[in-house]
Amino acid sequence: MSNNGDAPIEARTEAVAAALIANKHLSAEDLAHFVHMAEDWRPQNGARVVARAWTDAAFRERLLTDATAACAEMGYAGLQGEYIVALEDTPERHNVIVCTQCSCTAWPVLGLPPNWYKSPEYRARVVREPRRVLREMGLELAAEISIRVWETSAETRYMVIPLRPAGTENCSVDELAALVTREALIGVALAAAP
């Protein structure tokens, strides 16, 4: 049976929080701590990793060999970043990330996942009809480009290294990072043209 008669979600959340704090299982500071932590996980982190990989061949090697260490080197580590694998796009192959069973994501480099990534729409469809989903989201891939959809079913957390856009030879690392959105890090968009 569906349960439409629930108390408002704000009241239910507060009920749990207040009870745990009243019983001294947790403090208000504990909760504030994790909210702040989440706010520090930003897709800009992953964008900086990508921009560095585009411009620093030795870092790119380290990133492809051991992304967990390479991201940690830049200060991006922690919960849901225990084993990161970087997926490098090529002209022949495009990578896309999904978590069909819940919504796992590499928090330290991608940030908490956006609503669309957590939606049943994306989770159900992108493994089965990735080309159509990407097209609907504005990314039309040529038929000869193969798509690899990575399902985050275990503890590996993925990030996509999109192709470096043409015409960015003279961009700085910061300018390059600004071309990489959260959507590009997940694989539903390309890195933007400068």
Add this chain to the structure above:
Amino acid sequence: MSNNGDAPIEARTEAVAAALIANKHLSAEDLAHFVHMAEDWRPQNGARVVARAWTDAAFRERLLTDATAACAEMGYAGLQGEYIVALEDTPERHNVIVCTQCSCTAWPVLGLPPNWYKSPEYRARVVREPRRVLREMGLELAAEISIRVWETSAETRYMVIPLRPAGTENCSVDELAALVTREALIGVALAAAP
């Protein structure tokens, strides 16, 4: 996306009915006709079929050979009764009916299906864990009795002929029919003791 902002279901139903009647596609009498028809489809019809099968060996033979004709002989025929098959329980085998993909039922002999039969709960569970579902519904079957679950995926419409209860040797056909509920005709209950 879920659609919680819909107009009330009464208003939506009335909108369709009023438009079709205004455009002369249908008349109010057409609608009343089918409502009355549905109200004539009653599980008591199937109960009479069962009671007769219990007491009339020749009819039982005809029912097991061609239930569509045998039910029609008693006046039970029509929509969703075009090809009826009767499933006779034995001491070794118990039959249960479900329609996992929608809610198909032999309307003329069982009546329109009850809410529980149409619920996702029943449709999802009874094919997979029939013994547990029957137990929860009050029917505990001995482990050595095998269960056959009949999924109404095509156009065959089923009815169960439950075992005739002990102690009914002197019951009239009407008394016997009164022991057979809709639930017994579907297989989630036995015929009641007199």
Add this chain to the structure above:
Amino acid sequence: MDGIHDLGGMQGFGPVVVEADEPTFHLQWQAKAFALMVATQVVMRSHNTDEYRHSIERMNPAHYLRADYYERVLTGTATLLVEKGVLSAEELEVAAGGSFALAGPIAADPMLALTPQPEPRFAVGDCVRVLPIHPAGHVRAPQFCRGHEGLVLHRAPRFRFPDTSAHAGPHRKEHTYHVEFAAADLWPGEGAANDTVVVDLWDSYLEGVRA
């Protein structure tokens, strides 16, 4: 389509609740929704039963699970009336005084190229396997039996083939078979050693298995 309607075997649902002496209809709108469903098919001949079943299957899964049975009946019927051009979504929303969620569109390529089988290929006692198909349109082979082997218990008469019937494909009728599957094969680990599930399947959905 592998939609939410194909519920057989899905876990996570609670108890089945039986209402004693349930009436044919609880509420007037439910009776009207039922009558509209039948009358649009039988009197108006706006669409056939296979199109109708598929229209409900196309409802958004969250709406499907939230809706009462007769809301699904009404939604499927209204969707087809709009798709056939009998009514417009706009006039329905105006008349209803608010939003009126319809089912989603039919897939671009709904039918698989399954060879028609006008003559029955199987007999009682045959062992058959359900093809591991996933048509994007209407299909009546439940997912839980696809790819599995079963035994033919009975051969039923020819009936319209639902996959083509729902999508204006060529006229086609085929026999269906009552095929028995071992529950222990469908769902290993559920511990139902002597239980079986019988599914009524069109000839096209099956292939023979050599003994």
Add this chain to the structure above:
Amino acid sequence: MDGIHDLGGMQGFGPVVVEADEPTFHLQWQAKAFALMVATQVVMRSHNTDEYRHSIERMNPAHYLRADYYERVLTGTATLLVEKGVLSAEELEVAAGGSFALAGPIAADPMLALTPQPEPRFAVGDCVRVLPIHPAGHVRAPQFCRGHEGLVLHRAPRFRFPDTSAHAGPHRKEHTYHVEFAAADLWPGEGAANDTVVVDLWDSYLEGVRA
């Protein structure tokens, strides 16, 4: 469990809607629900991540699809706090001022007897098949790949085996593998000849396939 959470490949859903410049949290209660989810696991150690994921899987499917992501987060967390005896459902309802739907119970027999595989059995380039299992409890092999063959692309380190970890089974760690499946094999007829799906699978879920 074969629950509503295992959405991969389900049809009937509409477009994916992207919000530009989405904030980390839209509403304050969402931030609090997230923090409660993390803090109950990391600070309180009330339950582990596998138990947590499974608690959400156990939500009634209609509730699951209706709920916002953070309502699922809160519901799973609250369910475990009640099941572990930290809080009572009654006190939560009193404090919330109304009903507070929790997830359903854990299945009676949630774990299958899959042989532990402490040493990796497969290497990059191996062909493997996912076992056609249907555990009633937590499992992280999505239904869409069960029974299918794929190619090992990468071997990851050992991680807790989710099926036993979620159900207080023996301590167990196993390697996972990035296994690539041909989309045309998973969903024939979708026309994605050169597309693939890579699933990260624990050793126990797999069997070797002779070339």
